[in-house]
Amino acid sequence: MGGSPDHETGGGFMDLGTLTTAFFVAWLEEIAEQVRVHRERLTALDAAIGDADHGANLDRGFTEVLKALADSPPTAPGQVLVSAGTTLIRRVGGASGPLYGSAFRAMGNAVEPPVTQAGFAAAFEAGVVAVERLGKAAPGDKTMVDALAPASLALALAVRDGVGVREAFELAARAAEEGARATIPMQARKGRASYLGERSIGHEDPGAASSALIVACLVTVSSRR
Amino acid sequence: MGGSPDHETGGGFMDLGTLTTAFFVAWLEEIAEQVRVHRERLTALDAAIGDADHGANLDRGFTEVLKALADSPPTAPGQVLVSAGTTLIRRVGGASGPLYGSAFRAMGNAVEPPVTQAGFAAAFEAGVVAVERLGKAAPGDKTMVDALAPASLALALAVRDGVGVREAFELAARAAEEGARATIPMQARKGRASYLGERSIGHEDPGAASSALIVACLVTVSSRR
Amino acid sequence: MKKLINSAESAVDDALAGMAAAHPSLRIRDRVVYRASGPRAGKVGLVSGGGSGHEPLHAGFVGYGMLDAACPGEVFTSPVPDQIVEATTAVDGGAGVLHIVKNYTGDVLNFEMAAELCEDVQVAGVLVDDDVAVQDSLYTAGRRGTGATLFVEKIAGALAEEGAPLAEVASVAGEVNARSRSFGIALTSCTTPAAGKPTFDLPDTQVELGIGIHGEPGRIRAPMASARELTEIAMDAIDRDLPLEGDLLVLLNGMGGTPLMELYVAFAEVAAFIRGKGARMARSLVGNYVTSLDMQGFSVTICRLDDTLTRLWDAPVETPGLRWGR
Amino acid sequence: MKKLINSAESAVDDALAGMAAAHPSLRIRDRVVYRASGPRAGKVGLVSGGGSGHEPLHAGFVGYGMLDAACPGEVFTSPVPDQIVEATTAVDGGAGVLHIVKNYTGDVLNFEMAAELCEDVQVAGVLVDDDVAVQDSLYTAGRRGTGATLFVEKIAGALAEEGAPLAEVASVAGEVNARSRSFGIALTSCTTPAAGKPTFDLPDTQVELGIGIHGEPGRIRAPMASARELTEIAMDAIDRDLPLEGDLLVLLNGMGGTPLMELYVAFAEVAAFIRGKGARMARSLVGNYVTSLDMQGFSVTICRLDDTLTRLWDAPVETPGLRWGR
Numbered sequence A, B: 001m002g003g004s005p006d007h008e009t010g011g012g013f014m015d016l017g018t019l020t021t022a023f024f025v026a027w028l029e030e031i032a033e034q035v036r037v038h039r040e041r042l043t044a045l046d047a048a049i050g051d052a053d054h055g056a057n058l059d060r061g062f063t064e065v066l067k068a069l070a071d072s073p074p075t076a077p078g079q080v081l082v083s084a085g086t087t088l089i090r091r092v093g094g095a096s097g098p099l100y101g102s103a104f105r106a107m108g109n110a111v112e113p114p115v116t117q118a119g120f121a122a123a124f125e126a127g128v129v130a131v132e133r134l135g136k137a138a139p140g141d142k143t144m145v146d147a148l149a150p151a152s153l154a155l156a157l158a159v160r161d162g163v164g165v166r167e168a169f170e171l172a173a174r175a176a177e178e179g180a181r182a183t184i185p186m187q188a189r190k191g192r193a194s195y196l197g198e199r200s201i202g203h204e205d206p207g208a209a210s211s212a213l214i215v216a217c218l219v220t221v222s223s224r225r
Numbered sequence C, D: 001m002k003k004l005i006n007s008a009e010s011a012v013d014d015a016l017a018g019m020a021a022a023h024p025s026l027r028i029r030d031r032v033v034y035r036a037s038g039p040r041a042g043k044v045g046l047v048s049g050g051g052s053g054h055e056p057l058h059a060g061f062v063g064y065g066m067l068d069a070a071c072p073g074e075v076f077t078s079p080v081p082d083q084i085v086e087a088t089t090a091v092d093g094g095a096g097v098l099h100i101v102k103n104y105t106g107d108v109l110n111f112e113m114a115a116e117l118c119e120d121v122q123v124a125g126v127l128v129d130d131d132v133a134v135q136d137s138l139y140t141a142g143r144r145g146t147g148a149t150l151f152v153e154k155i156a157g158a159l160a161e162e163g164a165p166l167a168e169v170a171s172v173a174g175e176v177n178a179r180s181r182s183f184g185i186a187l188t189s190c191t192t193p194a195a196g197k198p199t200f201d202l203p204d205t206q207v208e209l210g211i212g213i214h215g216e217p218g219r220i221r222a223p224m225a226s227a228r229e230l231t232e233i234a235m236d237a238i239d240r241d242l243p244l245e246g247d248l249l250v251l252l253n254g255m256g257g258t259p260l261m262e263l264y265v266a267f268a269e270v271a272a273f274i275r276g277k278g279a280r281m282a283r284s285l286v287g288n289y290v291t292s293l294d295m296q297g298f299s300v301t302i303c304r305l306d307d308t309l310t311r312l313w314d315a316p317v318e319t320p321g322l323r324w325g326r
């Protein structure tokens, strides 16, 4: 469970090859930053096939996530993720709030310090499963799952193949990005975009795009150390 | 009064130098035609300093005037004008309905067949006075009076100077046109445009513009015979 | 610009047909909207009217406790005397009829002509001229009638319903008008069906201050500002003319195209302004009541209440546009 | 695009402050709108909610005979579970609480999460999904909830007010939904405060058919047409799904930016269509009730009434947005 403190002593992102609390905090900081930078783009994507609030929703949500983390600094990776997820559920609303919120909470509940690469991959998969279950969505429905599921698979394969953390995140980011782009020709079967029927074809799913962003932040943060 | 039949026998506009019933009917037909042609322009003028309905108001009104004249064909000049005025009052609404309606009714009540040039000038003046009285407006207030009053003066002077009918109408039309144009630099003191205060300056008054149009129709019709 | 109409020419009649279908409590004939229940013997009749495009004003205020009849003209064009004569004659219950006339040249002229023609009916008139944006001077047509019309119709209507005689009903109507002031601000122009394009062009960076309800431009243009700043302009203009004191009746009126959510935002500022002046917002209304077709913007109308006016405001009313107590 | 707000971020809270100032009958705390009178012991509580920008839905329907509480989210964004939990707990009078949820993924998820958290309250839910523009298939999120929400809130609210138990209130709510269908058409896009520009571009020559209430584009674009043709498209779509027979309750709803005059024009066509089908328009509402900010356009919602539903529709209601009988 996410409550127990990790091994780390300093502020480093990696400790004996495992991901530290600081790493997860930095990840969420980077997400908040990138969501703000890409706010207009996410909203524009949502305007095309949704209701033009996805950028604002996530910006509001991750801003609150950082506030909550600052208010009660977490001492374990699981705490970071559960706190983030809870804040998203409590502050975002819409479809993405409960979905991302549940994903982060599930991830947080699944990580066990020390967070090895394999441990992270498994936690990430738990997050994806939470989205799929709550949203009753599968790959191909043109949702965030189309970015998250390939990323999760890439992480698992990287563990199997013994690829390093940094490279594993790069593979996951690429998979998420490709997954997001693959939503363009899809017809939506879940969420607001499904109301559009065939007209949803030809547009990238905003949630898939934000998921790709979130996974990409793993790369940025892991490159820093 | 307008009720008694005139001398004319044929459909000519002039009979021994006097204006016939047919002349007045033709005048109103020409007005209806010109108002329709200039409808957008009148509405645009009203959009600038009023409520964008002057063209529509007059178009509706004079269309109804022609219908009423067709329904019960008048047998005297006074009948033509009184019928037109009554129809305008009954069908136009707004400020211009009662004002033009009263003008035509006053004119109609003032003409006495045979309608000499002097008789017409006097009747026209009666129409102008009716507008001034009802609207409590004087020249310089930036209203239709600014076109009608100079036209009336021109008609009176033409009678005094022994100028022919056709030329008298041309003088009146020019005076009305100049009067309308002279409203451009004025600040409105009556009607809707007065609400704009100084912002009414720089725009031609729509009612003055339509009055100039109405007077100009005298020229067109009198040139026909 | 798109309009949900069949044609510009038929728009007013088509809308009246819709009103008739929607409200069995109304009877509509020859462009006059009556209470279906007919005139009540001994009750003063209330007749108002004006151009269409201000809905629910006036036809939406026909019913128990407000008007007996409304005369809708063409869009933004006063009704013609025939309509008013017809309405006045029909609603007279023997106690006379009050004409409630907004101060516009066209409305005034047509109601005056009609009143002269109503020889067999005792007619009194009240002129509504509440808009402080217009200087009331020899050099204007006087102040326009805007939001206070609703107050006059409601309060005079309540008194008439109580059986008061014509002189009293006319007098309370005049009093409501004298105690009321308005100011309006446009964020966009409206588009009349006949013109088919906006009456004026207003860039995204500017607003029109001191507008009326016919899509006329206002007194001046000013930079677009926050709801707080815009309402302050309106409230200051009103307060300078009639200091805000005591119990106030407040109408935060939408011009037709502004979402209710935004009207509430503005209303919060109005309420704060009034508190700041130490006055009390005793009664209020927020919504689209005296509109200018699809114009975005708002107006504020404030009436200084006394006990009688408050009682009459609270009295039951049952019309399509305003209803409580029944 | 201009908005009458102080800032996009504060718009929802500012609007709620305005609602509180305007309606002493409401109490607003932590983004939940309650009846000021509080819960009534033994009465089933009704809670609804959804994104803001649809005013008067939902908060404007809090009051006697309708909702006990409403949970407004950000503009077009479902409320969060905390709000719903708070509202549900607060309005429970011991007889349980009905959640009235429009069928959108966000609304459904957040209400579901909240219901799970309300351990001490008996909670039932009704899903409103009346929009025939959306195919109800495995390949969509199901039909959207739009105008029928008002019918459900009014009729279930009336039954709750009579003291019926939760199961019955939930059952009538479901029945109203099952008997109701909607279809909407947009003439223009709306503009959310956060986005600051129209959600979609729609040329003057085209309309969006089959829109929802969040400014989403519709199912297809079609050429701009007359009110008659546009209403016929909406009515045909409804009639194909639920044949128009018997006594009908009809809502001709404006999307927020369409003048009332034009809504009446459309309503006349709706009435004619219904007559043409041999059905009877037993009850009706025309106006802006379930809106999409400043969008121009309309939706039609039709419910096939029976005697019970008619009686409950007619029962007294006293809310900012809907009021009769008191």
Ligand SMILES: Nc1ncnc2c1ncn2[C@@H]1O[C@H](COP(=O)(O)OP(=O)(O)O)[C@@H](O)[C@H]1O
Residues within 6 Å of the ligand: A046, A050, A051, A053, A054, A057, A058, A093, A094, A095, A096, A097, A099, A131, A134, A135, A136, A137, A142, A143, A144, A145, A190, A191, A192, A205, A206, A207, A208, D076, D077, D078, D105, D106, D107
């Ligand atoms: N049932 C679902 N399962 C998974 N993801 C979903 C589902 N419904 C919606 N989404 C995701 O949520 C995104 C929209 O989020 P957002 O715009 O914030 O919420 P809303 O749709 O309530 O406005 C979609 O682009 C899609 O990726």
Ligand SMILES: Nc1ncnc2c1ncn2[C@@H]1O[C@H](COP(=O)(O)OP(=O)(O)O)[C@@H](O)[C@H]1O
Residues within 6 Å of the ligand: B046, B050, B051, B053, B054, B057, B058, B093, B094, B095, B096, B097, B099, B131, B134, B135, B136, B137, B142, B143, B144, B145, B190, B191, B192, B205, B206, B207, B208, C076, C077, C078, C105, C106, C107
């Ligand atoms: N008091 C008045 N006296 C004379 N003419 C007036 C007066 N008020 C308005 N007018 C004339 O009426 C014209 C406007 O007519 P119209 O647009 O048809 O009516 P409305 O102003 O009611 O919309 C003005 O341009 C002006 O010439």
Ligand SMILES: [Mg+2]
Residues within 6 Å of the ligand: A046, A050, A051, A052, A053, A054, A094
């Ligand atoms: Mg969205």
Ligand SMILES: [Mg+2]
Residues within 6 Å of the ligand: B046, B050, B051, B052, B053, B054, B094
């Ligand atoms: Mg005009």
Ligand SMILES: [Mg+2]
Residues within 6 Å of the ligand: B051, B053, B094, B095, C051, C075, C076, C077, C078, C106
């Ligand atoms: Mg006019």
Ligand SMILES: [Mg+2]
Residues within 6 Å of the ligand: A051, A053, A094, A095, D051, D075, D076, D077, D078, D106
């Ligand atoms: Mg949303």
